[in-house]
Amino acid sequence: MVNMLRLPIRAFSSLPQLPKTSFEPGPYQGPTAEEISFIRQSNVTPILKPLYQKPLMLHQGHMQWLYDNKGKRYLDMFGGICTVSVGHCHPxxxxxxxxxxxxxxxxxxxxxxxxxxxxxxxxxxxxxxxxxxxxxxxxxxxxxxxxxxxxxxxxxxxxxxxxxxxxxxxxxxxxxxxxxxxxxxxxxxxxxxxxxxxxxxxxxxxxxxxxxxxxxxxxxxxxxxxxxxxxxxxxxxxxxxxxxxxxxxxxxxxxxxxxxxxxxxxxxxxxxxxxxxxxxxxxxxxxxxxxxxxxxxxxxxxxxxxxxxxxxxxxxxxxxxxxxxxxxxxxxxxxxxxxxxxxxxxxxxxxxxxxxxxxxxxxxxxxxxxEKLQENSLSVGTYLLTELAKMKERTPYIGDVRGKGLMIGVEMVENNKNLTSIAPGKFSIFLEKCKDMGLLVGAGGYDKNVVRIKPPMCITREDADFTLSVMEKALKYID
Missing domain, CATH: 3.40.640.10 (Type I PLP-dependent aspartate aminotransferase-like (Major domain))
Incomplete structure (x- = not known):
C-alpha cells in the first residue's frame, strides 16, 4: 500500500498557484530547526504540540501571508486560531x-x-x-x-x-x-x-x-x-x-x-x-x-x-x-x-x-x-461557503459545510452517507498536503475532524479560489 503522506506533492499535476504578492520577506537568521527541536524538548512545556507531523517553522508575516524559515510562502486561512483579524504585521x-x-x-x-x-x-x-x-x-x-x-x-x-x-x-x-x-x-x-x-x-x-x-x-x-x-x-x-x-x-x-x-x-x-x-x-x-x-x-x-x-x-x-x-x-x-x-x-x-x-x-x-473588512468578510465568506457546499456534492469526504462570513467549518467524514468522522490519519494527510501546497487551515470539533477556516479578514476572492483548489486537490490524497 502506498504511503500517501510520503507521496511527493508533484504526484498530482497542475498544482494550484499561490496568488501573487509584491511583498518580499527578509532572510531568516534565528536558530536552526534542529536547535529549535532541542530547545522544545529541553525547555518548553510538553503540552505545546505542533499541528503538523513535521513542525512548520514560521518567522515572518504580512497581511494574509506567512513565511517559513526557508522563505516559503503560505496563505494563512486560520489567522492564528481566528485571532489575526486585519492582517499580519499590518503597517x-x-x-x-x-x-x-x-x-x-x-x-x-x-x-x-x-x-x-x-x-x-x-x-x-x-x-x-x-x-x-x-x-x-x-x-x-x-x-x-x-x-x-x-x-x-x-x-x-x-x-x-x-x-x-x-x-x-x-x-x-x-x-x-x-x-x-x-x-x-x-x-x-x-x-x-x-x-x-x-x-x-x-x-x-x-x-x-x-x-x-x-x-x-x-x-x-x-x-x-x-x-x-x-x-x-x-x-x-x-x-x-x-x-x-x-x-x-x-x-x-x-x-x-x-x-x-x-x-x-x-x-x-x-x-x-x-x-x-x-x-x-x-x-x-x-x-x-x-x-x-x-x-x-x-x-x-x-x-x-x-x-x-x-x-x-x-x-x-x-x-x-x-x-x-x-x-x-x-x-x-x-x-x-x-x-x-x-x-x-x-x-x-x-x-x-x-x-x-x-x-x-x-x-x-x-x-x-x-478597509471595509466586515463587508469583505460577508462577500468573500459567502462565496467560499457557496463553493465549499458545491465541493461537498463532489466528494464523499465532506459531510457538512457551515458558518457565516469568514467563520467557516468543513466537517470531514469517512462517507457522507453514514457520517462517521474521518479517521485521524486521513485527516492528518489532508492537513499536511494543504500545507505542502501553501495553504494553512485549522482543525476543530470533538473528533478533530472539522477544517476550520477563519483567516485574516483582508483575504481576496483570488485567495478563496486558491483555498478551494488546494482543498479539492488535497482530498485526492485520501481517496
Whole structure:
C-alpha cells in the first residue's frame, strides 16, 4: 500500500498557484530547526504540540501571508486560531505601536493615560443598547472568568449554564464552562457549572435543511411545516427541561453561549434558538453572556457582533482574539448597573488597557472601518461557503459545510452517507498536503475532524479560489 503522506506533492499535476504578492520577506537568521527541536524538548512545556507531523517553522508575516524559515510562502486561512483579524504585521498597527512606544510603553490604570479612555469610548460606541461599560484585560479566558464573577456578584446566584461542545477558556474556572473533553483535566471541577444539550442541527437528534442562518445548510430533510424551525423548538423544549432539573427556580447566575461555536467545530444553532434561550434566562433571573471571542469584530459579515444575528442584546459580552489582531487584548462589556457589582471589593488587572494594547485596539477598529473588512468578510465568506457546499456534492469526504462570513467549518467524514468522522490519519494527510501546497487551515470539533477556516479578514476572492483548489486537490490524497 502506498504511503500517501510520503507521496511527493508533484504526484498530482497542475498544482494550484499561490496568488501573487509584491511583498518580499527578509532572510531568516534565528536558530536552526534542529536547535529549535532541542530547545522544545529541553525547555518548553510538553503540552505545546505542533499541528503538523513535521513542525512548520514560521518567522515572518504580512497581511494574509506567512513565511517559513526557508522563505516559503503560505496563505494563512486560520489567522492564528481566528485571532489575526486585519492582517499580519499590518503597517498601520506597526506605525501606531512604534509611535506609542516612543511616548509611553506601560503604566497601569492606577494612572490616567489617554489611550485607555479613547479606546474604551470607541469600543463602547460599537455596542448596542446599554452595553457601554468596558473592562479591558489580556485574554478570552480572563474575560470569561471575570464575566462569571460579575454574574454571580450581580445576581447573588451561583449556577451557570453553558452548551455542550463549547469552548470558553482554559483557566481553572472557565474549564467549568468549557465542555469538550480534550480540554478537561482529571481534577476536582469548580462548582456551580452545568452543561446542556448542544443544538447541533448536523450531529444532534433534530435538524434539517432550513435550520441555519448560513449560505450552506445540512443535507438532512427538513420536517418543518411552516416558517418556524421544528428542530429549534425541540432543542428549546430540552433546554426548558434542563433548567427545571439543574437550576433552583428563578436563581440562575448566567447562561454562556458563543454566537457560533468556534473550537467545537464552527457549530451553528437553529435560527431563533438563542433568542428563545435568552427569554428563558430572563425568566430565571440570570444574565445572558455572549462569548464573542471568535465571532466579534465583523467576522460573521452581516453584523459587527455575532449576537446581533440572533436578534438579542446580551447582558454581558466577552471578547478577545481579533480585538488586538494577535496582541494580548480582551474586554468585558456590560451595562452601568451590572458593572457596579464589581465595586463590592477591589479588582485590578496590571496590563489590562495599557497604552500599547489600547493603541492597537484603536488601530484595529480604524482598519476594519477604513478597509471595509466586515463587508469583505460577508462577500468573500459567502462565496467560499457557496463553493465549499458545491465541493461537498463532489466528494464523499465532506459531510457538512457551515458558518457565516469568514467563520467557516468543513466537517470531514469517512462517507457522507453514514457520517462517521474521518479517521485521524486521513485527516492528518489532508492537513499536511494543504500545507505542502501553501495553504494553512485549522482543525476543530470533538473528533478533530472539522477544517476550520477563519483567516485574516483582508483575504481576496483570488485567495478563496486558491483555498478551494488546494482543498479539492488535497482530498485526492485520501481517496
Amino acid at each position: 498601520k498597527i506597526t506605525e501606531a505601536v512604534i509611535n506609542q512606544f516612543n511616548k509611553l510603553g506601560h503604566v497601569s490604570s492606577l494612572y490616567h493615560h489617554p489611550k485607555l479612555f479613547e479606546y474604551s469610548k470607541r469600543l463602547a460606541e460599537k455596542m448596542p443598547g446599554d452595553l457601554k461599560v468596558v473592562y479591558l484585560l489580556n485574554s478570552g479566558s480572563e474575560a470569561n472568568d471575570l464575566a462569571i464573577l460579575l454574574a454571580r456578584l450581580y445576581t447573588g446566584h451561583t449556577e451557570i449554564l453553558s452548551l455542550k461542545n463549547c469552548y470558553h477558556g482554559m483557566s481553572y474556572q472557565t474549564m467549568g464552562l468549557t465542555s469538550v473533553g480534550h480540554y478537561k483535566y482529571s481534577v476536582a471541577p469548580p462548582t456551580g457549572f452545568h452543561t446542556v444539550m448542544n443544538p447541533d442541527v448536523f450531529r444532534g437528534p433534530w435538524g434539517g435543511s432550513k435550520c441555519r442562518d448560513s449560505p450552506s445548510q445540512t443535507s438532512r430533510e427538513c420536517s418543518c411545516e411552516s416558517e418556524e424551525c421544528k428542530a429549534g423548538h425541540e432543542y428549546i423544549s430540552v433546554l426548558k427541561n434542563e433548567f427545571r432539573s439543574v437550576v433552583p427556580a428563578g436563581k440562575l447566575a448566567a447562561f454562556f453561549a458563543e454566537s457560533i461555536q468556534g473550537v467545537g467545530g464552527t457549530v451553528q444553532f437553529p435560527e431563533n434558538y438563542i433568542k428563545e434561550a435568552y427569554r428563558i434566562v430572563k425568566e430565571n433571573n440570570g444574565l445572558f453572556i455572549s462569548d464573542e471571542v471568535q465571532t466579534g469584530f465583523g467576522r460573521t459579515g452581516e453584523h459587527f457582533w455575532g449576537f446581533e444575528g440572533h436578534g438579542i442584546i446580551p447582558d454581558v459580552v466577552t471578547m478577545a482574539k481579533g480585538i488586538g489582531n494577535g496582541f494580548p487584548l480582551a474586554a468585558v462589556v456590560t451595562t452601568k448597573e451590572i458593572s457596579e457589582a464589581l465595586t463590592k471589593a477591589a479588582h485590578f488587572n496590571t496590563f489590562g488597557g495599557g497604552p500599547i494594547a489600547s493603541t492597537i485596539g484603536l488601530a484595529v477598529l480604524d482598519i476594519i472601518e477604513e
